[in-house]
Amino acid sequence: MKGLTVSLVTISLILSVLIGLSLYRGGLTGAPSDKKAGAKDGAEKGKPHIGLSMDTLKEARWMRDRDIFVAKVKELGGEVEVLSAGSDDMTQIRNVTSLITNKVDVMVIVPHDGAAMGKGVDEAHKAGIPVIAYDRMITNCDLDLYMSFDNVKVGEAQAKYLVDHLATPGKGRIVRIYGAPTDNNAKLFKEGQDNVLKPYIDKGDIKVVHENWATDWKPDKAKDIMNAAITNNGKEIDGVLASNDGTAGGAIQALKESGMAGKVLVTGQDAELSACQRIVEGSQAMTIYKPLERMASRAAETAMAMAQGKPILAKSSVPNGKKDVPSVLIETTSVDKNNMVDTVIQDKFHVFEEVYRNIPEGERPRKP
Secondary structure, eight states: OOOOOOOEEEEEETTEEEEEEOOOSSOSSSOOOOOOTTOOOHHHHSSOEEEEEESOOOSHHHHHHHHHHHHHHHHTTOEEEEEEOSSOHHHHHHHHHHHHHTTOSEEEEEOSSTTTTHHHHHHHHHTTOOEEEESSOOOSSOOSEEEEEOHHHHHHHHHHHHHHHSSBTTBEEEEEEEOOTTOHHHHHHHHHHHHHHHHHHHHTSEEEEEEEEOGGGOHHHHHHHHHHHHHHHTTOOOEEEESSHHHHHHHHHHHHHTTOTTTSEEOOOSOOHHHHHHHHHTSOOOEEEOOHHHHHHHHHHHHHHHHTTOOEEESEEEEOSSSEEEEEEEOOEEEOTTTTIIIIITTTSSOHHHHTTTSOGGGSOOOO
16 A cells, blocks of 8 residues: 655745645554555545545435535545434444445544544544544544634624624624534634624623523524523513524524514524525524535545545644644635525525525515
8 A cells, every 4th residue: 555645835825825735545644554454545446435424414404415425426436435323423433433344545524523533533544544524623633634614704704694683783682502512613603603792792782691502403402492592581582693504493483482583683504495495584584605515526526536645735724632634614605685696596506496485476586
């Protein structure tokens, strides 16, 4: 097996930093891989074998990522083995072990728990398999590459939209619904939200009347959080800073049952179809559009390049507790009813007729 050394080369280009990554198949120290005899490089097999370990496929967003990734790898001449863990850490570790046993050339992991999956990265490296963390960071390990969105900026965008669009901009009583406490991204979203909210909270202009974490991003957990907020505060709530569309949906269900839907500003993220429908109908204010096709396709291309021993370029790095991980971060966009057509629809992320199916034709915007 070829042993390629890792090099991190910083190149100043205008105002960008390019980190050149010559990744090799097995550990990051330059030591020979201990991958079992009989395993061959993807290039030698002729058909790279990519392992995709997913936290869950219960949300439409993750099914879309999977489908785009698999289709792109196949288009590039590879094959993908997909295993979903159903949001269970032990199951995901077993899935990673299975992919190692099946001698995948590269492992792409969407971790349920970023800290727990460090063990999976270590085991993959022992077998000479490089690992890409997809959309969620894997912490405290010698991770090869991180591909995601700038999640601190996502949180900032959510909070800025809420602050700017409250009935009285910059003032109000809000509920904060965070994501899964096991998901490092949820903490990054909160960090970004805090960056924006802190000055308003310190001045007393914005008051957080209730906050909690939604286990595994479950909508029913978000509904419970929202119900608790309503029980304690009645209708004296101006906004809900929900960290994704699933938790937004749970919160909105609670608001509907209390006759408050459409009267309270609710944020979201992921531009799920149901959320886009709620936005144009008026019960949800905004979402964050993540161009999943761009990221999933880029991840597929990167995994295939790694399987063939090609160098990978990353423009950023993100700390994971052990190292600054070379990272590819994709830009996102805030979406509300005013730019829905120019973003989500224009990019063919969703179909116009599906998003506006409950809006009378005479009240719909012009179709692109």
